[in-house]
Amino acid sequence: MTDAHKPVTEADLHAYVDGFLDEERRRAVELWMSEHPQEEAEVRQWQAQAAELQAAFSGYAQSSERDRMLLSTAATPSSPSPWRKTALIAASLTLFLSGTAVGVYGERLLASPVTIETATALDNLPGQSKTAYLVYASEKRHPVEVGADQQEHLVTWLGKRLDYKLVAPDLKGLGFSLVGGRLLPVNGKAGAMLMYQDTAGQRLTVLLGKNPENAETSFRFESTGSLETFYWIDGSIGYAVTGEVSRARLQQIAEECYRQFET
Amino acid sequence: MPHAPDQDIRVKGASPPSAETFENQILSLVPSLRRYSRSLAKSDSDGEDLLQDCVEKVLVRRSQWRGVNLRSWAFTIMTNLYRDRYRRVTQHPSVEFNDTLGLTAEDVSGDPLEKTRLHRALNALSPDHRSVLMLVAIEGYGYQDVADMLAIPIGTVMSRLSRARRQMAAHLAENNIVTLRRPK
Structure with a gap:
């Protein structure tokens, strides 16, 4: 008490x-x-x-087939000697090569470095989107490769490169109309950029990149100076929307894009 | 109390009884040692390296174990190894530290961006702060246990814990990333 x-x-x-x-x-x-x-x-x-x-x-916190080996290699009398390390490396290499020898957990542990790379690549998405915006949104003569007048061709072409049923979201309700799009590298693979602008000439870009494995994330926000970026991953595609508009406005735009993109 | 039950002991082959008992005890601790090593390391491979070094040291120092709480003893050895490694790496920056942002062995939340963010915040912590945070938040050790294991006053444990939690929170906020609800 x-x-x-x-x-x-x-x-x-x-x-x-x-x-x-x-x-x-x-x-x-x-x-x-x-x-x-x-x-x-x-x-x-x-x-x-x-x-x-x-x-x-x-x-x-899992056992692995390698645990017993960890002990047997380490238990050999005499303190750490180079050959023991080598033996251990050789042994894990053997396990790595002969997939069947690896236990369920061991396999998962060995397999995870692949996903590490994935995370690093995904991490770049907002950065790549900002770069694309900075490079192309200020471009007077050639902001896009294929203009909105050939919208059907644009989405078929880019969709084919992304292996995804691409649609160009209709953002007219939010005051932005499609300028066009271009093919560009995202995470080292073919990606797509769509560009929109409002009646005042304010532009925004939508970047789409192939995601190495299916995932689903929440929306993220990043701002650098006056530049705002929204990004998310949905299924096999990572998306990023960048513009020099307010965060609230860009969120509306990103949500509208999300609604219209198919997964 | 430790909240993760350690894995069952799988006994194979026959070694001298006393050594076998010790080794089996160690073997049963490997899963939680693996979790702790991974929570300290920057990548899966660094984590497995640290685990290997720790198991080696535990076996070499077997005679120094006073027969109580093997788990805490092994965790102390791991923590010291981690600090030494970290110091070596920072003193010799030419030694490449694997900077990849590790994902978990088991994809729990399914949100890779969330994990990247978490690992970044963790990698920004000093080894002293990181080990205290992990011993408490993941391994479930009490504050006095941590003080005993690391041979530091309990006040230091508390201040490191506070600092680690605040630094993590600040770092996560600094990223200027806001998680929003999906509209669907």
Whole structure:
């Protein structure tokens, strides 16, 4: 009872996040937080962080066929010698080459570097979109390769290169009409850029790039100076919309694009 | 308390009894050691390297183990190895540190952008802050346990934990990325 009235310290807030408080103290901390919204917001952030960390690494707590080998190679008397490392490398290489020898978990661990590259490539999407915008939106004479007057040809051509049923979203309701599009490299593969502009000549670009594996992400936002970019991945395609418009406006545009793009 | 049950021990072959018992205990700890090593390392391969070094050291130092809490002892060895490695790498920048942004072995959230963001924030932490955060948030160790394992005062554990959590939050915010609900 007296415990419940003890002042809440920062250590209590961490213990709350980490589940180290007893029921009574936990309630006391919750009551205190209800009167301290700023601290509560921070605590909720820490909780989300902890959950994210657990989700990100829990999958690694697995046995692998290599575990016993880890021990047998390390257990050889005499301290770390080069041959032991070599033996270990050779052994894991053998496992790597003979897929069947690798256990379910081992295989997954060995397979994951492929997905690492994927993440790095995806990470570039907003950057590539900004570059494309900066290069082409300011272009007076040749902003696009194929103009809106040949829209059907444009979407068929780019769609074929992306191996995807491309549509050019109709953004007229939001004040933007299609200028055209071009083929350009995204993540080292054929990608597409569509360009739109409003009656004042303000332009925005939509970048589409092939995503190495199916995924689905939430919308992300990035701003650099006055340039705003929205990006997301849906199925086999990564999308990024860039423009020099307000964040709220660009979100409307991105949502409209998302609605009209097929997956 | 540790919240992830360690994997079952699979015994094969026959070695001298005492050594076998020790090795089997280590073997049963490998899954959680693997998770901890990966949570400290910058990539899957760095994580497996750290794990290998740790298991080697644990076996070499077997005689130094005082017979209590093998798990904590192994985690302490791992933490020290990680700090030493990190120092070596930063002192000799010519040694390439694999800078790839690792994904998890098990794709839990299915959102690769989210993971990239998380790993970036983690890689910005110092090794001392990162290890305390992981021991508490993932491995489930109590603050006093961490203080004992790392031979530091509990106040230092708390300040490192605070710093790590705040730095992570700030770094995630700095990316200026906002997660929004999908409109569909």
